[in-house]
Amino acid sequence: MQAIQDHYPAEFSHCYGCGPANPHGFHLKSYIDGERTHARFTPASMYSGGYPGNVYGGMLASLLDCHGTASAAAFAYRAQSRVMGDGGPPIRFVTGSLKVDYRRPTPLGVELLIEGTLCSLEGRKAVIDLTLSAGGEVCVTGVMVAVQFVAKA
């Protein structure tokens, strides 16, 4: 199954968090399944935060960042009854704002599940609710305002 990010045009596939063409990045892969999007990621020990054995908050925010924009794109395609990679103009979103709530420490060495749901989609603006869980426990929640990218002439 192809990830949402696998459909990013080559010139936009260098994102540090999710760009398939960035050799140094995280290569986050997001998928849409029904009303929810999901991605899985296990941070290496180098992403330790201040608490021993727990993940650095900036890393967690970046996972929500990339998953949120991918989710917005996937929900927008669906709203337009389009399929990614259909040959039409690509629909891509960038982060306008991202609010992150760290609800409990996130353990290192555990596969993290990042999920997104669509809260609203109006004009160029999508609001995405995000959660990040470890071992079935929600550690981080977030709300993203994603704005559809329009190339300036």
Ligand SMILES: CCCCCCCCCCCC(=O)SCCNC(=O)CCNC(=O)[C@H](O)C(C)(C)COP(=O)(O)OP(=O)(O)OC[C@H]1O[C@@H](n2cnc3c(N)ncnc32)[C@H](O)[C@@H]1OP(=O)(O)O
């Ligand atoms: C092909 C590409 C692939 C791109 C593929 C990329 C995929 C990887 C992305 C990874 C995630 C990132 O790291 S993205 C990188 C971090 N983010 C950025 O660098 C974005 C920097 N900011 C910008 O470029 C700009 O401010 C934009 C694009 C967000 C908005 O500018 P604009 O295009 O002039 O649009 P503007 O008229 O201001 O806003 C449009 C609508 O969005 C709302 N809006 C705008 N910003 C915000 C905001 N912060 N919070 C709430 N709402 C906002 C406005 O009120 C308006 O709503 P209404 O009046 O219509 O209701």
